[in-house]
Amino acid sequence: MEVLARADKLLKQHKLVEAIAEYTSTIHKLKTTGSQQVLSSAYNNRGQCHYLQVDFYKAIDDYTDSIKYNPDNTTALYNLAQPDLETVIKSFSKSLSSNFKEYSVKVVDCPDLTVSPWNLAQPGLCGAPSVADVGGVPNLIPTPKVEKQYNLDMVADSCGLPGCYVIGPSAVASKLLGKNAELVNNVKTGKDGVVKSMYTKIVDDEENVFECKKYPHNEFGLLGNLFLCRGLPGKVIHVTAKVRTGSLNFISCLNRGLAEDIPDPVAVGGTFLLTNGKAKLHVMPGFSSCPLNSDDDVNNWLRFFEMSGPLTHTSVFVSKDPGLDLRLEHSHCFSEHGEGGHYHYDTTPDTVCYEGYFNLADSIFRVDPPSETHMIGRD
Numbered sequence: 280m281e282v283l284a285r286a287d288k289l290l291k292q293h294k295l296v297e298a299i300a301e302y303t304s305t306i307h308k309l310k311t312t313g314s315q316q317v318l319s320s321a322y323n324n325r326g327q328c329h330y331l332q333v334d335f336y337k338a339i340d341d342y343t344d345s346i347k348y349n350p351d352n353t354t355a356l357y358n359l360a361q362p363d364l365e366t367v368i369k370s371f372s373k374s375l376s377s378n379f380k381e382y383s384v385k386v387v388d389c390p391d392l393t394v395s396p397w398n399l400a401q402p403g404l405c406g407a408p409s410v411a412d413v414g415g416v417p418n419l420i421p422t423p424k425v426e427k428q429y430n431l432d433m434v435a436d437s438c439g440l441p442g443c444y445v446i447g448p449s450a451v452a453s454k455l456l457g458k459n460a461e462l463v464n465n466v467k468t469g470k471d472g473v474v475k476s477m478y479t480k481i482v483d484d485e486e487n488v489f490e491c492k493k494y495p496h497n498e499f500g501l502l503g504n505l506f507l508c509r510g511l512p513g514k515v516i517h518v519t520a521k522v523r524t525g526s527l528n529f530i531s532c533l534n535r536g537l538a539e540d541i542p543d544p545v546a547v548g549g550t551f552l553l554t555n556g557k558a559k560l561h562v563m564p565g566f567s568s569c570p571l572n573s574d575d576d577v578n579n580w581l582r583f584f585e586m587s588g589p590l591t592h593t594s595v596f597v598s599k600d601p602g603l604d605l606r607l608e609h610s611h612c613f614s615e616h617g618e619g620g621h622y623h624y625d626t627t628p629d630t631v632c633y634e635g636y637f638n639l640a641d642s643i644f645r646v647d648p649p650s651e652t653h654m655i656g657r658d
């Protein structure tokens with residue numbers, strides 16, 4: 280961009296102090312006369328300078344402002360018709376009965392989910408429950424749009440829920456972590472925020488070595504499937520399932536029941552444990568150097584692992600897409616024994632045990648949908 284050319288040149292030359300001064304004076308001018316798009320880029324690039332200076336707090340502030348001024352960051356709201364809980368329990372039960380040997384579904388008072396092995400940042404899943412689908416797979420595939428970075432406080436604000444509790448799968452903010460990775464968001468947003476998120480990344484692409492660690496940031500990248508609520512106690516749906524007899528994974532089984540029995544879209548968020556057994560998970564390595572043009576390309580790029588329970592998942596699923604270009608199911612997990620990633624299915628059907636707590640969303644927020652879309656890589 281012409282107006283940023285001088286500052287951008289200084290950044291390229293790694294003259295960071297001079298570049299920051301130049302961006303700062305440009306930002307002052309742009310705030311009164313310039314376009315929001317250029318202002319967003321100026322904040323983003325100044326954030327990159329701060330990042331290179333290892334000044335992460337200033338970097339985050341600038342990235343946050345960059346997101347605020349980006350006119351592409353649009354949020355659409357879809358209000359859901361709330362089905363009655365009895366109907367949901369019946370449809371979960373019917374679907375579980377054809378996929379698991381033993382199961383139970385009931386409405387309970389949400390227990391304190393801050394305790395191990397749930398380890399959530401807030402005790403409950405209640406209070407203004409909503410689902411937010413942010414960005415999307417087209418920001419990753421065929422080529423990564425690394426400039427697509429989001430901030431949980433901004434997402435909460437744009438959904439009209441400032442200070443809310445957010446859980447769910449996303450990609451990390453690669454600018455902050457230095458690499459792409461799987462993220463479990465687990466954050467109470469706002470001034471009294473609590474961040475208990477965990478990431479799993481491939482440490483060494485050659486050796487296929489991964490690590491699952493704390494992620495002390497409010498930012499994520501590319502795509503996120505988030506469940507937002509006040510984090511309060513209240514009524515939730517408790518589901519257990521043991522010994523898988525069908526072909527569907529735990530979440531697909533629940534979602535299939537909703538899609539078959541309830542005509543309107545239903546959106547659900549929550550947490551589940553794979554308490555016993557093992558699961559097939561993937562972890563994204565570094566960004567692919569060549570475009571990923573098919574599901575086969577994506578699967579050849581991803582790294583797949585078999586990992587052991589107990590694995591704590593956060594999950595969002597939607598029974599039907601009301602035309603918002605949604606990802607219908609997405610679950611990421613972490614653990615206290617250093618394993619985690621993107622859930623596909625359990626690999627030990629004879630011994631597998633699941634237990635989950637879920638709540639129904641009142642609304643779906645579609646935040647910054649990609650302008651060009653496709654259906655590759657949505658497993």
Ligand SMILES: [Zn+2]
Nearest residue numbers: 448609611621
């Ligand atoms: Zn994922």
